[in-house]
Amino acid sequence: MAYSKLGLTKTLTYRGISLVIVLLGVLFLTVLVLGATGVSDRILNSMLTEELRGIRQQLITQIKDVEQLNKALESIKQQLIIAYGLDRPWYERLPNMMLKIITLDLGSAKNIQSFSGSKQISVIILERLPNTILLVTTAIIINFLIGLFAGTWVATKPGSIVDRLVSLYAAISYAIPTWWLGLINILVFAFYFRLFPYTGMFSAPPPTDPLLRFLDLLWHVSLPLLTLVIALSGSWIYITRSLTVTTAQEDFVNVARAKGLPENLVQRRYIVRVVAPSILTNVILGLAGSIGGAILTETVFGWPGMGQLYYEAIVSLDEGLILALTYVFTLVYVIARFILEVLYVIVDPRVRY
Incomplete structure (x- = not known):
């Protein structure tokens, strides 16, 4: 037991x-490339200008x-230049720049601001993040549940x-671009x-x-959520179905059935x-990817999440925000990935060693 715990900890x-x-x-x-291309200088100069503007007021x-x-102001500007390290070559500022990125201390965005009017990058990101979790992360969870139950049943x-229809649906939903499906849904369900x-x-x-505000939010999130579920559920069902069918045909599963074990036990212990x-x-990588938002879907539906924020940052060439x-x-x-490693150890203890 002690050895097992040691193996897990190690x-x-x-x-x-x-x-x-x-x-x-x-x-x-990332910092190396930004420094060599002069982007880090522009980011720091933008931060300096913003701070100097506040001091001027x-x-x-x-x-x-x-x-x-x-x-x-000129005296303060020179002090800020020294404080930001702009009087030194970019490679000498690498540790300080890495620390600023880690703490999201990248000053203010150029043309984008939060709903409260702040241009602080950290405020903008933290304000948009819950919106993406509400839409994209919820869609991933719904698709996972649909894929898990429908996929194992079809298997x-x-x-x-039924199996052929599901395979056809998976192929069609995978081939249709999500943004195109979003536009069709807008035309049909919103305008018609x-x-x-x-x-x-x-x-x-x-x-x-x-x-009423909560109900209004649910009303607005329904259409983009429906779009993501329709576009992604087919692939989730098919992946689960394929994994289950392949495993169900393995020799050790056939041996378990030959022993007369109940089908529910075979499904749970030998297949799932x-x-x-x-x-x-x-699931885990899908949830992690959902934090980045669905750039095109959020943009099509005007959903103020991380995906739309990334699009706005690219269009406005906001290096610090990007x-x-x-x-x-x-x-x-x-x-x-770390959470996935922990779950791997729990699900399959063999990976501890």
Whole structure:
């Protein structure tokens, strides 16, 4: 037992250290490229300009003489240049730049602001993140549940009409672009039948009553959520079905059935347990990827999430915001990988050794 715990601790420690090294390696290469191309200089200069603008607003009320004000601002500017390291070559600022990225201390966005009016990058990201979780992460969870139950059920009827119909649905849903399906849904359900709104999270103006506001939110999220479920559920069902059918044909499963074990026990112990690691991989990485948002889907439906934020940052060439978003997505992926390693150890103890 003690050896088992030691093996578990050693395995998780090793995997955790490996993933941290990967994160730092990606971060270092990113900062290296940004420094060599001059992007880091533009980011720091933008932060300096924004801070200097705030200081100027404060000094205007204290210093009335324009010449003295300019001298004071110039003196403060030189101090900020030294503080930000802009008086040194970019490669000497690598550790400081990495620290700023890790803490999301990348100053203000150029043209994008939060709903509250703030241009702080960390505020903008933290404000958009829950919206993406509400839409995309919820869609991933729904698709996982549909795929798990429908996929295992279809797997018990290989070659049947139901199996063929599901395979056809999976192929069609996989081939249709999500953004195109979103546009069709908007035309049909928003403009023709007028069942759902076509854009945004709330009506304009939004309801003030908490219950009505919540119902209004559900009304607005329904159409983009339906789009993601239709577009992705087919592939989830087919993946689960394929894994289950392949495992069900293995010799050890046939031996279990030959022994006269109940079918429910065979399904649970000999099939589901074997395919669980593969299903867990799809679920965890799908949830991690959902944090990045569905760029085209969120843009089509005007959903203010991480995907639309990434699109806006690219269009406006906001280097600091793009860098922060890239780091957040990488961090979420690394965390997801570590969670996946822990679940692997729980599901299949053989990986401890």
